[in-house]
Structures are given as structure tokens and as C-alpha cells.
Amino acid sequence: MAAARWDSENRRWQGLCLTWNLWYGCDYRCPYCAQEMFQVWEKHSREHLGISIARWLQSWQRLYERRGCAAIDVIGGEPLRYPGALELLGGLAQWHRLDISSNLSVPLEFLADLTARASPERMHLEGSYHPRSADWDEFIRKIAFLKSLGYEPEVRIVAWPPNLRDIKGKKDLLAQMGVRCFVLLFQGTYQEREYPRSYSDAERALLEDLIPGIEWGYCTQERPTLGKPCGAGHVYANIRANGEVFRCSRDDKNPRSMGNFLEEGFRLHEQPQPCPYPYCNACGEHIFLWEDWSKQAASLRGPAAGPATLIQSA
Numbered sequence: 093m094a095a096a097r098w099d100s101e102n103r104r105w106q107g108l109c110l111t112w113n114l115w116y117g118c119d120y121r122c123p124y125c126a127q128e129m130f131q132v133w134e135k136h137s138r139e140h141l142g143i144s145i146a147r148w149l150q151s152w153q154r155l156y157e158r159r160g161c162a163a164i165d166v167i168g169g170e171p172l173r174y175p176g177a178l179e180l181l182g183g184l185a186q187w188h189r190l191d192i193s194s195n196l197s198v199p200l201e202f203l204a205d206l207t208a209r210a211s212p213e214r215m216h217l218e219g220s221y222h223p224r225s226a227d228w229d230e231f232i233r234k235i236a237f238l239k240s241l242g243y244e245p246e247v248r249i250v251a252w253p254p255n256l257r258d259i260k261g262k263k264d265l266l267a268q269m270g271v272r273c274f275v276l277l278f279q280g281t282y283q284e285r286e287y288p289r290s291y292s293d294a295e296r297a298l299l300e301d302l303i304p305g306i307e308w309g310y311c312t313q314e315r316p317t318l319g320k321p322c323g324a325g326h327v328y329a330n331i332r333a334n335g336e337v338f339r340c341s342r343d344d345k346n347p348r349s350m351g352n353f354l355e356e357g358f359r360l361h362e363q364p365q366p367c368p369y370p371y372c373n374a375c376g377e378h379i380f381l382w383e384d385w386s387k388q389a390a391s392l393r394g395p396a397a398g399p400a401t402l403i404q405s406a
């Protein structure tokens with residue numbers, strides 16, 4: 093069974109990583125959300141089969157027994173609004189490391205209950221701040237609450253053009269609190285212009301300041317990837333709310349399902365496979381291109397945490 097560990101320098105989990113669209117319900121309707129832009133909320137909701145919590149837990153335990161502790165990016169929809177979220181997420185944290193992306197719209201009491209079920213070593217929360225729907229002061233109170241318990245929450249803000257106005261001030265304020273803030277490139281259409289390639293020079297300069305080391309080559313310049321070996325499908329995969337598994341989010345438009353995670357016979361690829369796409373602008377998933385991923389893994393020295401060992405906090 094492959095060992096896995098948290099690479100704190102690069103802030104990456106060196107082991108199996110999975111992105112899980114837990115469900116497609118959300119109390120916000122942000123105009124830059126992919127589900128909203130492509131108007132697929134209803135379509136995706138219909139595809140959600142209402143899978144029981146017991147079945148999900150059984151499948152995640154099976155993965156743990158086969159591949160060890162994985163880092164699971166739990167996204168949605170809004171994961172913390174999922175019916176039974178406390179039972180499901182608390183159960184999962186027995187085996188895996190959770191990175192939950194949440195708009196933090198749930199009450200503070202809910203966060204208190206959640207944190208009582210999973211320690212900071214097993215759970216990490218990323219608060220997505222959405223200026224059109226969330227009150228900044230209330231959002232910050234929840235971030236401060238999580239930080240006071242040792243969860244080291246992080247904040248994400250999408251660089252949708254109207255969000256750029258006071259984004260630097262917010263990032264600076266969070267830095268004063270000791271909270272890391274990540275600005276995400278907007279991928280989509282705004283005022284009939286395609287992003288990220290349509291950012292102005294001034295916006296690009298601001299983003300280079302806000303996103304140190306940004307890889308414009310893959311994100312906006314469509315650097316070729318066709319045929320390159322990629323670990324997507326091997327050390328990474330994208331699981332949908334109905335259990336279907338895809339190598340990466342580029343498969344959104346060309347569905348190439350690898351099978352269903354809930355089936356006993358489902359397996360990830362045994363090794364990296366060639367990328368089937370001309371270029372990779374799939375939400376930063378280019379990090380799984382094997383030339384980069386294997387170099388990173390090889391450069392790590394020292395003891396690696398086995399699957400049953402608690403991992404370092406983020």
C-alpha cells in the first residue's frame with residue numbers, strides 16, 4: 093500500500109487525492125459558479141441518486157483498505173448543507189483526510205458540532221467568500237472560530253472581475269489574522285468575454301501579486317498536454333454525486349467515466365495514462381502531469397506517514 097504524507101512546503105498531499113462533488117444543492121447562486129454558468133444545477137440534481145450515508149461510508153472504507161489514507165476535497169454544491177453531513181463527514185474522517193470547501197453559511201453551532209467529530213489532523217476547512225451572498229463580518233467570525241480551535245482555515249475568493257475591487261484589502265486583513273487567502277482565477281464568461289484569457293494587463297499584474305507563482309502557461313496560454321503521461325485517474329480522480337468517477341474536470345464536456353466508485357469492482361488506473369486533451373486548464377489539475385508530480389514525490393525525504401498514522405496538520 094503506498095505511503096502518503098502532507099508536504100507542508102508545497103502544501104500538497106503526496107498520496108492519493110480525490111475531488112468529490114458530494115451533491116448539487118447550494119444555498120447561494122454565484123454567477124461565476126460552473127453549475128450556474130452552464131445551468132446544470134437541475135440536470136446534476138436529477139443525476140444525484142440519493143445514495144445512503146451507509147453506502148458511501150462502506151465505499152470510502154473499501155478505498156482505505158485498498159489504497160490507504162486519501163486526501164478528499166469535498167465540494168458540491170455546499171457540502172455542509174448536505175442532509176446528514178455531520179454523520180457522513182465525521183465517519184469519513186476515521187480513514188481519510190478531508191479538505192472541505194464551504195461557503196460557511198451554516199450556523200456557528202453547526203461548525204462546533206462538526207469540529208467535535210473530526211480533529212484538525214483529519215479535517216481542514218476552506219471558507220469560500222462570496223461577496224454577493226455573504227456578510228463579511230459574519231464570515232470572518234466563523235473563520236476566527238475555526239482558527240481558535242486549531243483548524244487553520246483558509247479562505248478562497250474567485251477573481252471574478254467585480255470581485256477584484258477590494259480583494260487585496262481582504263487578503264491583507266486575513267494575513268493579519270494569520271489566515272491564508274487564495275485567489276482563484278475565474279474561468280468563464282463575463283460581459284461576453286472569456287476568462288482567464290481576457291484579464292486586462294492591470295488585472296493580470298494584480299493577480300500576479302495575489303497569486304504568487306501563478307502558472308499562466310497552463311491556465312491561460314493553452315500549453316500542449318496531449319499524450320503526456322498524467323496521474324489523473326491514478327493518483328487523482330474526480331468523483332460525482334452519483335459515484336461516477338472521471339480522471340479530471342476536463343471530462344465534464346467529454347464524459348469518459350472510469351466506472352462507479354460505489355461498485356465493489358471499481359479500480360483506479362494502476363499507472364499514469366496519456367492525457368487525451370490538447371491542453372489542460374482544468375482547475376489546476378495540471379499538477380498531476382507525471383513529469384511534475386513524480387518529481388515532487390521523489391524530492392520528498394524522510395519518513396512518510398502510513399495510512400493508519402495521523403498526518404500533520406495543514
Ligand code: SF4
Pocket residue numbers: 317322323324339340341342366367368369371372373374377378380381
Ligand atoms: S493533463 Fe490535465 S486535462 Fe490532461 S488528463 Fe491530466 S488533468 Fe486531465
